[in-house]
Amino acid sequence: MRSLHSVTARLLLGYGLLALASMAVLSLTIYFDITGSLSAESSIATRHLFARLDQTYHSQGGHALAATIEQLLQDGIDTDREIYLYAAADHTLLAGNLTAYPAGIDMNRMQRALVLRNGLPSHALMLATRYPDGAVLMVGWDLSNQTDMKRKLAQAMIAGSVVALLLSFLGAGIFRRLISAPIIAIRQTANQIGPGRLDRRLPPSRDEFAKLNDDINAMLDRIQSLVDGVRTVSxxxxxxxxxxxxxxxxxxxxxxxxxxxxxxxxxxGRTISDIDGLIQIFDKLLTIAQAETGAPRSQFARLDLNRLARDLxxxxxxxxxxxxxxxxxxxxAxxxxxxxxxxxxxxxxxxxxNALKYTPPGGEIRLETRLSGNRAALIISDNGPGIPPALFDDVRRPFFRLDPARQTPGNGLGLAIVAAMAQLHDGELRLEDNAPGLKASLVLPKA
Amino acid sequence: MRCLIIEDDTETAQYIANTLSGAGHQAVIAADSRSGLDHLSQSPCDLLVLDRLLPGDMDGLALLRTLRNSGNSIPVLILSALATLEERVTGLRRGADDYLTKPFAAEELLVRAEALHRRAAPAADNSELCIADLVLDVQRRSASRGGRSIALQPREFRLLEYLVRHQEQTVSRAMLLENVWDMPADPQNGLIDVHISRLRHKVDRDCDMPLIHTVRGLGYKVSARG
Known part of the structure; x- marks a missing residue:
């Protein structure tokens, strides 16, 4: 994931967001469904128990109600959730499992309240009524299980989202591998072709890259035939x-x-020298042309730039x-x-x-080698008239002359040859103002 | 020296033949590889001057391969229009002993042909080279003349050694460039002459008999004959 601009990063972002959004929709639906049906269940249970106890009171009186409550609290069915209270008009507890008469409970209305049950506070759904004699019946349903359930649901949803996010990372990683293998192949081939190995081709493939590979290979065939054409012609x-x-x-x-x-x-005699001069120009052009097609790499070997400088x-x-x-x-070094x-x-x-040609007597030419990082440079600097910096690019072109009348000896191929050689060696020709004079550096990759 | 010239351009072939015979050598011309090989199998030769781009199914390099594969070690001078460094290296690598590009100067061809012929002659024990009163100790890389030691820089010694190894024989500037300095092309600015004059100053100074001679239009020669 090198940057936000990589395809993989964008895919990851997109799929991650999508996964999170769908997780959220799914989770919220489940959450509200479950909590909704849970609270419906508790309110039905509360009403049902209330109706039953209310009927007992009306048909058999307060004693029977108290006895039924005690019985219900011992029957082992939902006893940990059922809440009962039967109190006298003065709030004396007559039966039930509440520790104290709860305050703030409205009559004849289903409500949520915090009550003390068996000495422990618990959130509950409560329904209460007051009889003509002042006695109060309260029936409730403990909701702490529900709260617990909600918490677990929320935890499961967060865990699910995290897993979904991790999976989309994993998916993006796999996708990246799938997509980068053919891209690496294309890049490798391009890197080999750049410096002149024109016979390289992409391997055939059967996936979405097949057409691209075919197109690139066809283009390479064409380039190769053009270059071969140049070679045949030369x-x-x-x-x-x-x-x-x-x-x-x-x-x-x-x-x-x-x-x-x-x-x-x-x-x-003069014609012979002219012929020799023509042949020299021709040889130089041929050398530049061949170097630019990247062909003559057959003699490449490891060598010491210092040794070369010393020989020069x-x-x-x-x-x-x-x-x-x-x-x-x-x-x-x-x-x-x-x-x-x-x-x-x-x-x-x-x-x-070049330096010898332009440096006046009494001048100085420095021949240096320098190693910096992964580059090695052969630097030749003089204190002659130099080249105007605006022309640094032009002087690399074949036949470009600083002297437009072409009166000085030479043919404007020298720096073009150096530039071609630099390019052939994956390096560059760097020109700088030596103030005064020219500083020319042949910068090559260190072996 | 008996020379065979395999060259399809009649006028060029004739020019080479004239150059060689003008210096007292025998020259035979073959216009294609087949007739050249036939000639070589029938009559012995001392030198083969070979063109690379030849008509028919066998070009110069193919002929050279056939020749070397059959164990024939005749000195071969390739004379070709294929002039890039790469072509030159290819030619030398495939078994040629020297490589000259067209167009060429007659003298250059002659000098190189004669140098190849001498090289083909068995070399003597070369730990010490001498001519007249000049002695070169190749092992210790030291030189002396008439018992007086001459202080030479390594590249001066290499130059003198090459000249003395080819004594009584003209060597061209291009040959010196290629063999002493391992330089690609003639920079055409008299650099060799500067080196020679410096060397001459060290070797021939205060001596009655100069050993290093300039051969006008050709190059240089170390000779005790004056």
């Missing part, structure tokens, strides 16, 4: 573009080695020194990540090349 382009470019390059090289016109030789440093420190730039290496060394190296190279 292979075909690779072949059909590289082969003729290769031939052109070969012809130019052959021509270059023939003695002849110097101008032609120069043109051939070893490779670039002399070049930085030659440019009059101080390249500093600052390694953090051991930072294991899962990835392809060559691809991560490519990302690091692109970040360093």
């Amino acid at each position: 292979n075909a382009v690779a072949h059909d573009l590289r082969t003729p470019l290769g031939r052109m390059r070969a012809r130019l090289e052959a021509a270059l080695h023939q003695p002849g016109c110097q101008a032609l030789a120069d043109a051939a 440093f070893d490779f670039y420190d002399l070049a930085a020194e030659d440019k009059g730039i101080a390249l500093r290496l600052e390694l953090g 051991e930072a294991p990540v899962t990835g392809d060394r060559q691809l991560l190296m490519m990302a690091g190279i692109n970040l360093l090349e």
Whole structure:
């Protein structure tokens, strides 16, 4: 029940309320039925006994009435509930089981009253009458059993509601299990497909999820065929573009080695460099495209980001020194990540090349690794001109150039490659203002 | 060196053949896998230059598998338009000894082909490497020239070791990148040259006979012949 927004929580709330409401209706009905019939029974019994004693008094007189009362109190039938009183005009008790003459009892009217019976107070239904000689007859029915019964009923109802509530919790739990198994399957598949395992499919099912699973699988088939299409096309382009470019390059090289016109030789040489430049752009685009489809994960292994940073440093420190730039290496704690060394190296190279390109002589580039929580970062920061923060998103796009006239060397693919590599490794490329300069962090999940 | 070229593009095949024969090697061209395998079974070869995308039912990798499964350990240089790192790793993993992508420079192909041929020759006991008066102790990772010890950083030693192991043989910048630094692609900014010049300063300084030579347009060579 993670939040009120979860389906299970809402179901639980709904079913819980429903269960409580139906319990309440049921309980109240039973309660009023039972208590109603109980009080009807007591009032009938009271009237019946009263009528009988009243008749005894009229036909046989006060002595017979007293004797009948004593007899009724010893017959063992309802003696714990029957209440009798026969008193003289001066309230002297003549017969019955009341300890004292009760005060405040109206004559000839059924009423509830608190009386002392056998020394104990008890709630009772009372009917009384005064005869012409002033003597009083009271007949009553003890209601403490009824009160007891009501209390038990109420307890049973509360217990019932609690059980109903617990059952609806249990039901919601079972429902959650039922519903979450297929949802977990869908999520797992989606999580595997996201990073490029496009051949994953949902298992077939026969419940309500069957149609959803079928639809998702059909969608995945389509995505896979599209991606495969991209791959086939890029292979075909690779072949059909590289082969003729290769031939052109070969012809130019052959021509270059023939003695002849110097101008032609120069043109051939420059054309060869252009062809090599084209192929480089093409390779970079292919690398980005492949990383974005998440395909090249076959070489993933556990590696140490510190080692990678050291290798980069070893490779670039002399070049930085030659440019009059101080390249500093600052390694953090051991930072294991899962990835392809060559691809991560490519990302690091692109970040360093950028930094070297834009940092002026006398500047400083820091190459750091940092471990924080479950993330490991390779951070390259410089104190060059940096990138306006408003453009941090744009610079990740292929061919985006800070220099709109495209005069500076490069083709605007460097950061796009780094971003693609970060994405392939379930990480991200974070750009920050180093004030002055750029701070670029390749943040990866810690292995 | 006798080379077999399996390549379906006639002009490319001819260019490879010309490059190799121009350096004094023999080159035979086969246009598909079947005729290539036939040729290999009939006449011995020292090197196979193999295209990956070949016509017919057998592509370059399938041919390579057939070859390696039959116990043939001929050095194989794959020359392919499939250029991504992933394809490269696949090629090397399936038994190729080197992988060059199209389009390629003739010199690069030649240098790599010759390096493969030498590698195929049985290697001597390599605990100590030397050329002229330069001695490398591979175990202790130390170097000395004419008895004077040279202080080298680990990566400088790796670079010198690679060059000396391939002495009298040109190695390209790309080969150094791949084998010494394990770097993916040529960053094209003369980084290798900076490293070499630093190394040269340490190794050849104050010596009458320089050992590290630049081969223009190709790469570098450690040679005692000047």
